Amino acid sequence: MSQLIKRYTSKERSNHWVVAIAFILAGLSGLALFHPAFFFLAHLFGGGPWTRILHPFIGVLMFLSFMVLAGRFWSLNRITPADREWRKRIKDVLCNRDRGLPEVGKYNAGQKYLFWVMVICVPLLLLSGFFIWQPWFAPIFPVGVIRIAVVVHALAAWIMILGIVVHVYAAIWVKGTIRAMTRGTVTEAWAKHHHRAWYRQMTGK
């Protein structure tokens, strides 16, 4: 049994899961209002009017908790020249040919790009959502502004959902990853294989 290394504190994990739960609820309720094929999801929230009422509040919770999370991980997600190297070899990464990949710190380039996509999308969703929030704020704004906001809102939400699909899949695909967010630790072998620079920093080896 290999040694365990601490990857996330309990505060970081709780924060992440608040964002995740809020995202799932906002995503499901938002999809219900986006396409008739998803309208049945409104039943999860107590019907159409409740979906409309709850969605923005869930969204605000997601924004606030995400901003705290983003603050925690901001500096760890700066893109470095090594990330560009890693990105060039994305094909090898996807085909599980991991030998000789550039050394990765706490986050690889894929994780970093996802982070920045979220940093752009979440505030954009809040801002555009504010303009269309019935009955509180939408009546204040001219219809031209609202028409732009609905398109931006749908587009940002779509990009975010795609991003999270990738995020969730990556966690399932790369074995030993999910425990980092559920229990806070990863195995030394996992750290050494996927995040060698971070592994060395943590263990001094």
Add this chain to the structure above:
Amino acid sequence: MALQSLDIKARSATTTPTPQARGAIPVAKLIDISKCIGCKACQVACMQWNDLRDEVGDNVGVYDNPADLTAQSWTVMRFSEVEVEQGRLEWLIRKDGCMHCADPGCLKACPAPGAIVQYANGIVDFHEEHCIGCGYCVTGCPFDIPRISKKDSKAYKCTLCSDRVAVGLEPACVKTCPTGAIVFGSKEDMIHHAEGRIADLKERGYANAGLYDPAGVGGTHVMYVLQHADQPQLYADLPKDPHISPLVALWKGVTKPLMSLGIGVAVLAGFFHYVTAGPKEVEEENETD
């Protein structure tokens, strides 16, 4: 109700065809602005038939009363003083309300199944019990008509008295109009009637008289005879070429299925990547270098 459901041509947030077996003659209300005297009898009739009582507002120095459409005022006379020719004042009075578009932006935008329906006769009606109060109909409407009630967060607008029309009566405003400025019948008959009025107006010096039945929204089931059909904006900003905003068309048109498909493809791509490339596993003995 069973028969009524057969009279529905389109239904909001519904992707399969509605029952089409029964046909109906398209109807239209024709408002001849040149005959309107601004008496507001139509507003009163609308209130009375529909049991609506708006709050008493304030006089803001113009004849418009109430000042705007509300959830309790489904039609409003809009008074415009214009000088089309220098020194010749004209008082143009337009009865504003839902135009009952053949291509309704409200219905296109509405996310709640069955909250907005278009009957086979052309009437666009809100079924408030299905309304979720999101305001998308307001976003979709090219004429700024629907209003969200502050009391119940439901959208309201002129029904073209769909309840009266269903039993062979004319809308309440038509019934009450003392000058015959508002008439109702089949759309074909109303266009024919308008042609006579337009010919008359042209004879009396209104060279640009014409019918307002804008093609941009597929035509409307409420039409105007305008003395100055070349400048509809004179009539309290009646849009010259109304159409569903391209942003709304983008939002509720092509992006809806494409984005939904994109999400499905992303999930499937993940699944097939997993069953082909396989998971990324770390074998501990391999990491002992």
